[in-house]
Amino acid sequence: MRKVFSCILFALILCASTLWAEEPLQQAMDSAAEAEKAVTETAGEAAVQAEDAGAKVKEVVVKAKEDMLSKADALIDKGGVDNCKKGLDLCLEEVNKDPKSYRANWMAAKAFREYGNETKKAETPGWEAVCKEYGKKGMGYAEKAIELDPKKPEAHYWYGTSVGTYSDGVSILTALKEGLKDKTQTSFETAYKLDKLYEKGGPIIALGRFWQVLPWPLNDKDKSLEYFREFQKTKFYKHPDTVEFNVYFGELLMENSNTKDEAKALLEDVPKISDDKYWNKKAKALLADM
Numbered sequence: 001m002r003k004v005f006s007c008i009l010f011a012l013i014l015c016a017s018t019l020w021a022e023e024p025l026q027q028a029m030d031s032a033a034e035a036e037k038a039v040t041e042t043a044g045e046a047a048v049q050a051e052d053a054g055a056k057v058k059e060v061v062v063k064a065k066e067d068m069l070s071k072a073d074a075l076i077d078k079g080g081v082d083n084c085k086k087g088l089d090l091c092l093e094e095v096n097k098d099p100k101s102y103r104a105n106w107m108a109a110k111a112f113r114e115y116g117n118e119t120k121k122a123e124t125p126g127w128e129a130v131c132k133e134y135g136k137k138g139m140g141y142a143e144k145a146i147e148l149d150p151k152k153p154e155a156h157y158w159y160g161t162s163v164g165t166y167s168d169g170v171s172i173l174t175a176l177k178e179g180l181k182d183k184t185q186t187s188f189e190t191a192y193k194l195d196k197l198y199e200k201g202g203p204i205i206a207l208g209r210f211w212q213v214l215p216w217p218l219n220d221k222d223k224s225l226e227y228f229r230e231f232q233k234t235k236f237y238k239h240p241d242t243v244e245f246n247v248y249f250g251e252l253l254m255e256n257s258n259t260k261d262e263a264k265a266l267l268e269d270v271p272k273i274s275d276d277k278y279w280n281k282k283a284k285a286l287l288a289d290m
Contacts (some may be wrong), residue, residue, distance in 0.1 A: 032087075068094055068098060068106050076114050081122055084115040086177060095141070095225040101151070105145035109158040112138035121278040128169045135166025141186075153194035157202055159189035172213060181218065185210065200236040209248050224252055242272045243274035 023242050068090055075087035084263055090110035095104040116134035119127045136240075139162040160181070163184045165173040192203040208227035211220040228249045231261035246266045253263035270283035 009282065013157040014090050036270055039135060043179075063269065066103075069103055072107060076111055079114075079118060081115070081118045081124065084111065084118050088109050088115050102145050102148040102155070106139050106154040106158055108284045109138045109140075109142035109145060109155065109162055111142065113162040113165050116169070120165075120168055130169070132169030135164070137160050137167055138162030139166065150190075151194070153191040153198045153203070155185045156194065157191040157198060157206070160184045160191065160206055161202075163187075164209075166208075168192060173192055176215075176218075181214070197234065197236070200239060200242050201231050201234045204234070205242065205245050205248070212248065212252055218275065220253065221255070228252065238273050240276075243276055243279045244269055246270050246273065250283065251286055254286065255278065260290060 014037075028039060036091050042274045058250060071096075072087040072090035075083045075090070076169040088108070089109040091104065091111045091169040095108045098104055112134045116131040116138070119130045124130070139159055142155050142159035142162055146159065149155070163180050165181060167180075174288040188203055191198060192207060196203050204227050208224045208231065210224075212224040213219070213228070228245070231245060237245070246269055253266065267283040267287050274280070
């Protein structure tokens with residue numbers, strides 16, 4: 001009996017000793033766990049802060065680029081050779097900084113095209129060479145933009161208009177020999193499908209003009225008439241920025257005796273719509289030929 005009691009007492013002492021030893025061990029483990037949690041949380045907060053800082057820097061860079069391109073766009077839309085050249089320089093700066101920027105590339109295409117077009121309108125000596133060079137460069141940047149994002153209308157539209165500027169410099173026949181007819185048609189039709197009202201109905205006017213100016217037997221005056229009639233129903237008809245439409249359509253309607261009166265009205269409206277010297281001169285010349 002005494003032996004049994006001794007065993008029980010020894011067991012109780014052993015258990016008490018074990019519990020006494022485990023308590024500080026557990027405390028140490030708990031402290032270590034808390035320290036690890038604190039370090040992890042601190043590291044996590046630092047990572048989040050770094051990520052936020054990186055995002056803010058990126059946001060500032062993107063905004064700066066967008067502001068610069070918006071400034072370029074405003075300059076180009078003002079018109080004139082000098083404004084377009086300034087806008088072109090800004091676009092080239094941005095596209096050189098980020099060659100994979102969709103907007104920078106199509107903006108560069110627009111800038112090249114508009115600079116060439118304004119040079120032609122100003123009848124600057126040697127404008128044909130400028131149109132040839134700048135139209136070609138505009139095509140290149142537009143093609144790059146199409147590669148970057150083929151599901152947006154801008155690059156397709158400015159590719160087609162750049163071909164138009166290039167054709168002004170080398171002649172339509174030369175452009176046709178170089179295989180640009182189908183590419184131009186595709187670009188305008190794609191822009192039309194994606195957003196026919198882009199650039200104040202630009203794709204509609206472009207397709208009407210495209211089928212109008214092609215030499216026989218490639219031209220199609222019925223298609224041209226259809227697109228021009230469609231444009232007349234848009235809110236951009238008789239807008240100062242689309243005054244060339246009246247000249248294009250007036251020129252087409254002059255060819256038919258049944259629509260000469262309408263052609264005359266369209267051409268007489270040109271100075272009422274815009275004070276653009278180039279288009280007023282064109283309208284006046286056409287009226288003189290009637």
